[in-house]
Amino acid sequence: MDNLGFLFAANVCVWGGIVFYVYTLKQRNRALEKDLDLLKETLSKER
Amino acid sequence: MNPDAVEEKQEEGNILVWLTGFGLLMAMIGIFIYVPTERTEGVIQRIMYFHVPCAWLSFFAFFVVFICSILFLWKKDREWDIYAHASAGIGVVFCSLVLITGPIWARPIWGAWWVWDARLTSTLILWLIYVAYLMLRAQSDAGSMRARYAAVLGIVGFLNIPFIHFSVLWWRTFHPQPKVITNEGIGKGMDPSMLATLGLSLFAFTLLYFLLMGERVRQEKLKDEIDRLKREKLYSS
Numbered sequence: 001m002d003n004l005g006f007l008f009a010a011n012v013c014v015w016g017g018i019v020f021y022v023y024t025l026k027q028r029n030r031a032l033e034k035d036l037d038l039l040k041e042t043l044s045k046e047r
Numbered sequence: 048m049n050p051d052a053v054e055e056k057q058e059e060g061n062i063l064v065w066l067t068g069f070g071l072l073m074a075m076i077g078i079f080i081y082v083p084t085e086r087t088e089g090v091i092q093r094i095m096y097f098h099v100p101c102a103w104l105s106f107f108a109f110f111v112v113f114i115c116s117i118l119f120l121w122k123k124d125r126e127w128d129i130y131a132h133a134s135a136g137i138g139v140v141f142c143s144l145v146l147i148t149g150p151i152w153a154r155p156i157w158g159a160w161w162v163w164d165a166r167l168t169s170t171l172i173l174w175l176i177y178v179a180y181l182m183l184r185a186q187s188d189a190g191s192m193r194a195r196y197a198a199v200l201g202i203v204g205f206l207n208i209p210f211i212h213f214s215v216l217w218w219r220t221f222h223p224q225p226k227v228i229t230n231e232g233i234g235k236g237m238d239p240s241m242l243a244t245l246g247l248s249l250f251a252f253t254l255l256y257f258l259l260m261g262e263r264v265r266q267e268k269l270k271d272e273i274d275r276l277k278r279e280k281l282y283s284s
Contacts, residue, residue: 003090006151014144021259043276046280046283
């Protein structure tokens, strides 16, 4: 069971990296949706 | 888009999320429970079951960049540019994971984190090309010229991939020789249980690519819509 630490480190990097990427993607999309809604609201008020 | 079509698209997205989650879970079970430990390398060889799928996903993502860039230059349709940009980002993320997991495997097996052999160096060059692609898109102003330069870089960058694939055959390298596609046939160089686990992992990562692609494309379209409305607001005021 040598090198278990290396296997663990590689796993943390891969799954941690994927989870972090998905999380940032979701957050960014949510922020953009919010911006879009706000912009639409402002434009409809102006008209 | 009408509400029915939106609902249908959301349902398709949910199915893909569940399918990807299930696929990744099954791949994990395969990697850590089902597959036997390799005789010479030991437990560290299990890194291969996600190192290779990460490499496959990044190559596939760059292939999509290549195709969409050609289509963009040909058709001049922004839609192809969106797909190319979205795919390049995903490719860079997974190519980074390849460049991280590779040295973690190499340290106990080779006794060194990194060696400047053909496979490793050409993969690093590929990563640098597509990082440059993303920097080009981030730095220059929006417009068709930026998209055109990026498309050319996206096409040129992909030409490195066949070189990466054949590098272990053309030169004597430290990197292991291909095990799945060999001269004896597909999968002849591996134990069937190892091949099945690798196949499952490749399938799950491919699903993950489509899931991430959906999110990235949505992000680019939201940005476009915001830009359009901002311009509209500017002209109306």
